[in-house]
Amino acid sequence: MEMTEKQKRRIFKGSFETQYSGFDTSGFWIDQSDEFSLTEQHLKNDVDINEIVSRFQRTGYLPAPDSEPQYIDCTDFVDYQTSLDKMNELNDYFKSLPSSIRGRFENNPSNLVDFLADPANRDEAVKLDLLPDLKEPDVLPVKVEIIQSKTGVKPTVPSSSSDIPGGTEKEEK
Numbered sequence: 001m002e003m004t005e006k007q008k009r010r011i012f013k014g015s016f017e018t019q020y021s022g023f024d025t026s027g028f029w030i031d032q033s034d035e036f037s038l039t040e041q042h043l044k045n046d047v048d049i050n051e052i053v054s055r056f057q058r059t060g061y062l063p064a065p066d067s068e069p070q071y072i073d074c075t076d077f078v079d080y081q082t083s084l085d086k087m088n089e090l091n092d093y094f095k096s097l098p099s100s101i102r103g104r105f106e107n108n109p110s111n112l113v114d115f116l117a118d119p120a121n122r123d124e125a126v127k128l129d130l131l132p133d134l135k136e137p138d139v140l141p142v143k144v145e146i147i148q149s150k151t152g153v154k155p156t157v158p159s160s161s162s163d164i165p166g167g168t169e170k171e172e173k
């Protein structure tokens with residue numbers, strides 16, 4: 001395929017030949033000059049790095065920041081892989097919930113996290129069986145009966161483990 005002069009001029013120095021080199025793209029450009037743009041052109045010089053550097057060279061001052069710098073301690077942050085594992089664990093947990101509960105949170109795990117983060121929702125979360133009910137004791141009460149010995153001496157409760165034969169505290173010499 002022979003290239004026209006116009007096509008030859010379009011190939012720049014240092015480019016290489018491909019199957020698309022002779023392809024005319026002039027008909028594929030969309031003219032948007034008459035459309036409304038949200039770009040604020042009057043701020044062009046405020047964000048142009050060349051203008052900022054030349055202004056600094058003339059005045060010795062950099063533009064003032066819009067807000068005060070903030071410094072935070074990031075040493076407790078976890079790495080990306082750990083965060084990703086936590087997100088996958090949350091998604092797996094959310095998928096394992098019944099569809100009625102997932103529907104309650106619009107099938108969005110972040111809505112569940114927001115719900116559980118609010119202490120006002122604790123009672124409802126317990127009703128939905130998302131959180132354990134801490135009002136119920138973990139250990140069942142045990143019935144204790146004190147039986148008087150034959151000698152008539154009432155048993156005493158030891159004050160420390162050293163009072164118990166074979167106790168764990170070291171005896172002082």
